Amino acid sequence: MKKFLFLLLSHLILVSCSQHYYYAPNTLHLPAVSQKGQISIEASLNGSSQIRGTEVRSAWMPAQNVSVMANLMYLSGSFEQTNFFVFPTPPTELHTGSGHLLELGLSKHFPLSNTNSVFSITSGAGLGRSINTFDKQRKAELNFSRYFVQPAFMSYGKMANVGVGFRFSYLNFYGGTIDYTINESDLYTIKNIEQKAHFLLPDVGFTAGVRFDPIEIRCNITLGLMPQPYQFGFSNHNLSISALTVLDAEQSNKKYTKRKISKKKKRK
Amino acid sequence: MKKLLALSGFFATLLFASSCKEEFDYVYYTPEDYSLISQHLNLPELPPKYTAQLPMHLSGTGLFAPEISTEEATLGRVLFYDKNLSSDKTINCASCHKQELGFADNKAVSPGVESRAGQRNAIALSSVANFAAYYGTDLNGSGAIPFFWDNRANTASQQNLETMANPVEMNMKPHEIKAAVEAQAYYKPLFKKAFGNEEITAQRISQALASFVNAMGSYQSRFDAAANAAFNNNQFGIDYHQQFLNLSTLENRGKALYMANCASCHSQNFGRPMKVYSNNGLDETTVDQGVGGITGFASQKGVFKVPTLRNIALTAPYMHDGRFKTLSEVIDHYSTGIKFHPNLGEELRQGNQPIKMQFSSEDKEALLAFFNTLTDDVFLQDERFSDPHK
Numbered sequence: 326m327k328k329f330l331f332l333l334l335s336h337l338i339l340v341s342c343s344q345h346y347y348y349a350p351n352t353l354h355l356p357a358v359s360q361k362g363q364i365s366i367e368a369s370l371n372g373s374s375q376i377r378g379t380e381v382r383s384a385w386m387p388a389q390n391v392s393v394m395a396n397l398m399y400l401s402g403s404f405e406q407t408n409f410f411v412f413p414t415p416p417t418e419l420h421t422g423s424g425h426l427l428e429l430g431l432s433k434h435f436p437l438s439n440t441n442s443v444f445s446i447t448s449g450a451g452l453g454r455s456i457n458t459f460d461k462q463r464k465a466e467l468n469f470s471r472y473f474v475q476p477a478f479m480s481y482g483k484m485a486n487v488g489v490g491f492r493f494s495y496l497n498f499y500g501g502t503i504d505y506t507i508n509e510s511d512l513y514t515i516k517n518i519e520q521k522a523h524f525l526l527p528d529v530g531f532t533a534g535v536r537f538d539p540i541e542i543r544c545n546i547t548l549g550l551m552p553q554p555y556q557f558g559f560s561n562h563n564l565s566i567s568a569l570t571v572l573d574a575e576q577s578n579k580k581y582t583k584r585k586i587s588k589k590k591k592r593k
Numbered sequence: 594m595k596k597l598l599a600l601s602g603f604f605a606t607l608l609f610a611s612s613c614k615e616e617f618d619y620v621y622y623t624p625e626d627y628s629l630i631s632q633h634l635n636l637p638e639l640p641p642k643y644t645a646q647l648p649m650h651l652s653g654t655g656l657f658a659p660e661i662s663t664e665e666a667t668l669g670r671v672l673f674y675d676k677n678l679s680s681d682k683t684i685n686c687a688s689c690h691k692q693e694l695g696f697a698d699n700k701a702v703s704p705g706v707e708s709r710a711g712q713r714n715a716i717a718l719s720s721v722a723n724f725a726a727y728y729g730t731d732l733n734g735s736g737a738i739p740f741f742w743d744n745r746a747n748t749a750s751q752q753n754l755e756t757m758a759n760p761v762e763m764n765m766k767p768h769e770i771k772a773a774v775e776a777q778a779y780y781k782p783l784f785k786k787a788f789g790n791e792e793i794t795a796q797r798i799s800q801a802l803a804s805f806v807n808a809m810g811s812y813q814s815r816f817d818a819a820a821n822a823a824f825n826n827n828q829f830g831i832d833y834h835q836q837f838l839n840l841s842t843l844e845n846r847g848k849a850l851y852m853a854n855c856a857s858c859h860s861q862n863f864g865r866p867m868k869v870y871s872n873n874g875l876d877e878t879t880v881d882q883g884v885g886g887i888t889g890f891a892s893q894k895g896v897f898k899v900p901t902l903r904n905i906a907l908t909a910p911y912m913h914d915g916r917f918k919t920l921s922e923v924i925d926h927y928s929t930g931i932k933f934h935p936n937l938g939e940e941l942r943q944g945n946q947p948i949k950m951q952f953s954s955e956d957k958e959a960l961l962a963f964f965n966t967l968t969d970d971v972f973l974q975d976e977r978f979s980d981p982h983k
Binding site: 500 | 618621639
């Protein structure tokens with residue numbers, strides 16, 4: 326585990342940027358609430374090969390086995406590029422990119438009897454924007470919306486929790502303002518996006534959390550399964566480390582560790 | 594449950610907001626800037642790109658067209674056609690470099706301001722495949738081919754500064770050019786686009802003009818189409834001595850004559866000349882010493898830039914002094930008229946005897962037919978290089 330953490334961290338630190346991205350997946354939000362009244366709050370540090378950022382994920386279970394979630398992502402990156410193609414003196418240009426996504430989802434949970442595991446299905450929608458700046462403050466701003474359905478499986482243990490989920494998203498670029506003289510290749514990529522406009526994106530996400538109650542530390546990996554994402558300047562992965570806590574609004578005297586689905590089930 | 598309903602409502606709104614597919618907006622000028630510009634200039638709302646995409650028979654031999662700043666070239670285009678840049682406001686670059694004539698002039702010697710005569714024939718800017726690729730940039734400095742008949746300038750911006758200052762051309766000192774440009778309101782937004790702010794300097798003016806000139810070039814003639822097809826059909830490059838499918842028998846014959854007698858200096862693909870400068874036996878003794886007049890070397894006296902011959906059918910009169918009025922006269926010169934000059938190119942001599950190529954009348958006809966395949970109407974009618982002034 327330590328080794329894995331180390332690898333993940335060094336990946337986050339060593340990454341270098343050299344490309345513009347117009348979309349990046351957020352971390353799959355695998356449910357952390359299991360009892361009515363529970364609220365989970367999770368904050369993560371993200372990185373894909375070129376981008377850093379933070380995410381906040383939160384969920385609330387207003388009725389047993391029904392929960393709502395809200396996910397917020399903010400990513401950014403920058404890189405310097407020496408444009409050797411410019412005549413006569415190749416300038417060094419500063420490029421930046423940032424993006425955000427806010428989404429809401431509704432989940433139904435299906436605890437699996439005799440286990441500490443739960444299957445859930447979530448559907449949701451969100452709005453996002455990516456803003457890339459090129460040299461001379463030229464900008465490309467793309468707006469998108471995204472709808473998703475996400476079946477997921479989560480298993481809770483004494484020391485650790487693990488989960489896996491699939492997310493099927495429908496991504497729709499509904500608008501954009503682009504400075505016409507950004508790099509030729511980026512303009513080409515954006516025109517590719519504009520032409521297609523609607524994308525079906527399958528993602529798979531894994532999470533592994535170690536519990537140091539009342540906090541859980543999770544490592545999350547999200548991988549995009551869309552073929553050739555680079556054609557559209559999409560990032561296809563997202564790695565994050567997050568800290569999560571679950572608050573029990575209704576039974577605030579109960580301890581956090583009372584997330585035992587199976588016991589409750591067995592009692593029935 | 595109410596909350597869930599509210600949530601569903603939110604989703605529905607989202608869905609509605611984004612279900613109608615909109616087009617992206619591509620923007621360039623601000624609306625105010627564009628309306629100012631439009632009062633004086635015919636510039637499209639979105640500027641065309643200026644970086645050349647050379648075909649394989651040129652790029653495959655290492656001729657590489659650098660990226661040209663769209664903004665600078667757009668500004669350069671306006672400057673190129675602006676008569677305010679000359680001392681008596683009658684001359685612009687296009688006075689001597691006319692698009693319909695392959696950016697050359699039909700006079701042996703072009704008149705400059707106040708009809709003062711220069712000494713040399715205006716070089717056809719359309720004679721090269723791509724200015725930036727051909728002349729090289731500051732990047733490949735030493736290998737770059739210098740400008741002018743006597744090779745005295747190394748970069749396009751050095752060239753145009755010299756032209757503007759030249760008393761028999763535009764006759765303007767740098768600060769006068771600057772003032773002339775500042776007097777036109779529409780330049781402000783163009784400078785801002787090109788350089789990030791509105792400041793007008795002589796250096797920026799020349800850089801923008803250089804970008805425009807560097808974007809020029811001709812690579813879409815019938816000869817290019819035929820050569821490119823041959824390049825693509827051959828796995829291992831191209832043999833210019835083979836018959837080209839897309840050329841007529843006569844044109845192919847002219848090509849064969851050209852490849853045998855002329856390509857050793859003027860080059861096979863009209864990309865980069867094989868000799869940067871030479872003497873082609875126009876006179877036994879020369880008054881205008883060309884390259885030697887600048888360097889002072891005896892071996893370069895009477896030696897001139899070897900021009901590439903694209904669009905050659907349009908750029909009469911010919912040679913540095915415009916002495917030949919037609920291509921037939923040029924061909925006659927190479928056929929029987931080469932004179933011995935101490936610096937005569939070795940390709941045109943046997944020992945101390947100038948070569949007589951002795952073309953038959955069919956040969957001459959074939960050479961002319963071949964030269965006509967070098968005319969590139971795409972470039973000569975390209976709006977990106979036309980006069981934008983209203």
